Amino acid sequence: MSSTSSGPNGAAQRMEYSEDTGMFSVTVEDLRTGETETSEFTHVIVGSGHFSFPNYPDFDGIETFPGVVNHSHDFRGAESFANQDVLMIGASYSAEDIGSQAYKMGARSVTMSYRTAPMGYDWPEGIEEQPSIRTIDGNTVHFTNGVSKDFHAIILCTGYLHHYPFLPSELALHSSNNIYPEHLYQGVVSEVNNKLFWLGAQDQWLTFNMFDAQAWFVRDVILGRIELPSLEEQREHMATWRKRFDAMETADDQIDFQTDYVRDLISQTDYPMFDLYEVADILKGWVQDKKRDIMGYRNATYRSVMTGTMAAKHHTEWINELDSSLERYLNDPESDEVLVQGHALSDSCVPVLFVEKGEVLSVGGRKGLYGTIGLMEDIGFAAVIVFDTDEHPRETSMEKLAALPPAVTTSGCWPRRPGASSSAGCWASCAGARRCPRSRSSASPRSQKACYMKYLTAVNTLQ
Ligand SMILES: Cc1cc2nc3c(=O)[nH]c(=O)nc-3n(C[C@H](O)[C@H](O)[C@H](O)COP(=O)(O)OP(=O)(O)OC[C@H]3O[C@@H](n4cnc5c(N)ncnc54)[C@H](O)[C@@H]3O)c2cc1C
Ligand SMILES: NC(=O)c1ccc[n+]([C@@H]2O[C@H](COP(=O)([O-])OP(=O)(O)OC[C@H]3O[C@@H](n4cnc5c(N)ncnc54)[C@H](OP(=O)(O)O)[C@@H]3O)[C@@H](O)[C@H]2O)c1
Numbered sequence: 001m002s003s004t005s006s007g008p009n010g011a012a013q014r015m016e017y018s019e020d021t022g023m024f025s026v027t028v029e030d031l032r033t034g035e036t037e038t039s040e041f042t043h044v045i046v047g048s049g050h051f052s053f054p055n056y057p058d059f060d061g062i063e064t065f066p067g068v069v070n071h072s073h074d075f076r077g078a079e080s081f082a083n084q085d086v087l088m089i090g091a092s093y094s095a096e097d098i099g100s101q102a103y104k105m106g107a108r109s110v111t112m113s114y115r116t117a118p119m120g121y122d123w124p125e126g127i128e129e130q131p132s133i134r135t136i137d138g139n140t141v142h143f144t145n146g147v148s149k150d151f152h153a154i155i156l157c158t159g160y161l162h163h164y165p166f167l168p169s170e171l172a173l174h175s176s177n178n179i180y181p182e183h184l185y186q187g188v189v190s191e192v193n194n195k196l197f198w199l200g201a202q203d204q205w206l207t208f209n210m211f212d213a214q215a216w217f218v219r220d221v222i223l224g225r226i227e228l229p230s231l232e233e234q235r236e237h238m239a240t241w242r243k244r245f246d247a248m249e250t251a252d253d254q255i256d257f258q259t260d261y262v263r264d265l266i267s268q269t270d271y272p273m274f275d276l277y278e279v280a281d282i283l284k285g286w287v288q289d290k291k292r293d294i295m296g297y298r299n300a301t302y303r304s305v306m307t308g309t310m311a312a313k314h315h316t317e318w319i320n321e322l323d324s325s326l327e328r329y330l331n332d333p334e335s336d337e338v339l340v341q342g343h344a345l346s347d348s349c350v351p352v353l354f355v356e357k358g359e360v361l362s363v364g365g366r367k368g369l370y371g372t373i374g375l376m377e378d379i380g381f382a383a384v385i386v387f388d389t390d391e392h393p394r395e396t397s398m399e400k401l402a403a404l405p406p407a408v409t410t411s412g413c414w415p416r417r418p419g420a421s422s423s424a425g426c427w428a429s430c431a432g433a434r435r436c437p438r439s440r441s442s443a444s445p446r447s448q449k450a451c452y453m454k455y456l457t458a459v460n461t462l463q
Helices: 093-104 207-222 231-246 251-266 276-292 326-330 366-379 395-403 424-428 445-462
Strands: 010-018 023-030 036-041 044-046 068-071 085-089 109-113 127-130 133-137 140-143 148-150 153-156 196-198 352-356 359-364 383-386
Touching (some): 085 148, 093 109
Parallel strands (some): 044 196
Antiparallel strands (some): 352 383
C-alpha cells in the first residue's frame, strides 16, 4: 500500500479496480486546494460510514408544506420547536431522540409517524404515535387511520443510505441499515472482490467493540494470517448467518446476534477476548431501561466491562438539562439549580421566578413562596423576577422580597405595571425563548410548558 499526500483533507473521489494489475487506483482530492492525486493500492478498506447520506422519501404534498421540513441529519437543537406542533416521520432512534428533545424544549405537541410498527413507549402526554402519512395538504397532515393534524415543522427521521459515490456500482455495497448486510463475508470482506473491505457497515449495538474486532480481522486477512475460504464456502457461511438474521424478532435477538458475530471475529485473531456476555447484558438492560422510562432512561449509568469503572452520573436529570454543551457537561453547575417541585403551575398562579446570571434557580408556586425566599437568602442571587398574578403575594412576602438585594422587577411583572391588565402584556413583550425548564408538577405537561415558555422569555430579557 502507499499513502497519498492529501492528508486529512483528502476526499476519495474515484476508485477503480484493474483485473490486469490486481490493483485499485484511488483518486483523492485535496479539499483545500482542489488538487487530485491518484495512487495504487493492493487492498482498500472502506470506512466512510453509512449515516451521512440522508434518505429522503417522498410524501404526497410535502413539497408545498409551508413550514420547516428537515432531515434528522441536519438536526442541531430543538429550541426552535418551542410552542410548535412537530411531526417526526420514522420510528427509530432519530425519531425517538429528536422527538424527546423537542418535548423537553417545550414543543406544544410531538407526533411520530411509523411505517411498519409504532415504537410503543409509554410516552408522556404531549407525544403520540400515528401510522403512515396518506397525504399532506398545506399545514395539515392526514394519516392513514383518518386522523388529521396541523404541524409547524416536519423532521424526516427516515434514516440513511449506503451511498459510496467514489465507488463504481459493481463494487459498492447496496443494503438497508441492518445488522447483517448481504455480500460481506464475515461482515467485512466484499464478496465481489476479496481485497475490498468494509468496516462498520452494520447497524450497531456493540459499535466500537465491533469495529475493533473487524479491524483486527481485516488486518490479518491483508497480512495473510487469515486465509479466506473459497467463494462457495464464503457464500455458505453468509447464508447461515443470514438465516439467523431473518429469524430475529426482538432487540435482544439482535444484541445476541451481534455479540456472537463479534465473538466469532475475535476468536479468529489475537484481539484480546473480553466479557462479551456482560456487554450484551448491559445493552439488554439499556433496552429495558428505555422501555421502563422513555423520558428517564438517559439518566441511567453503566459500568465499563473493560475497566470496571462506573460512568459518572450527570449533575442534572436529562429532562431538566437544557444545555447540551460540552462545557456544561464537564463542569458542575455554578450554584444549586433548584426547580421547586411545582404545585399550581398554571398560568394564573405562578408568582415567582428566581434567576441567577440568567440561570433559573427556582420557580415558586404561590404556596412555595416562603420556601423560595428562604432559598434565595441562602444562595444569594443576581436577579429576581416577580411575576404578576391575579392575587398579589401577601404583605410579609412583599417586604421580604423588597429587602433582598439586588432585586430586579421587569415591566409588566409584579408590582404590576400601571395600566397592564394582566401578565400577558409582560409576556407578549418578550420574544425568542431559547431554553425551557420543565418540572415534575401535577399540572399537565402542556400547561407547564406554556408557563415555562413565559418564564423563559422573561429570563432572556435579562441575558
Ligand atoms: C445521530 C446519530 C447518533 C448516534 N449515536 C450513537 C451512539 O450513541 N452510540 C453508538 O454506538 N453509535 C451511535 N451512532 C452511530 C455512530 O455514528 C457510528 O457508530 C459511528 O460514528 C460510525 O463510525 P464510522 O467511522 O463507521 O463512520 P463515521 O463516524 O460516519 O465516519 C466516516 C468518516 O469518513 C469520512 N468520509 C466519508 N466519505 C469520504 C470520502 N469519500 N473520502 C474520505 N473520507 C470520507 C467522513 O468525513 C467521516 O469522517 C450514531 C449515529 C448517528 C447518525
Ligand atoms: N441516541 C442514539 O443512540 C442515536 C440517535 C439517533 C441515531 N442513532 C444512530 O443512527 C442510526 C440511524 O438511526 P435513524 O433512526 O436515523 O435511522 P434508522 O434506524 O435506519 O430508522 C429509519 C426509520 O425511518 C423509517 N422510514 C424509512 N423510510 C421510510 C418511509 N419511506 N416512510 C416512512 N418511514 C420510513 C423506518 O421505518 P421502518 O421501521 O418501517 O423501516 C425507520 O423507522 C441508528 O442506527 C443509530 O445507530 C443513534
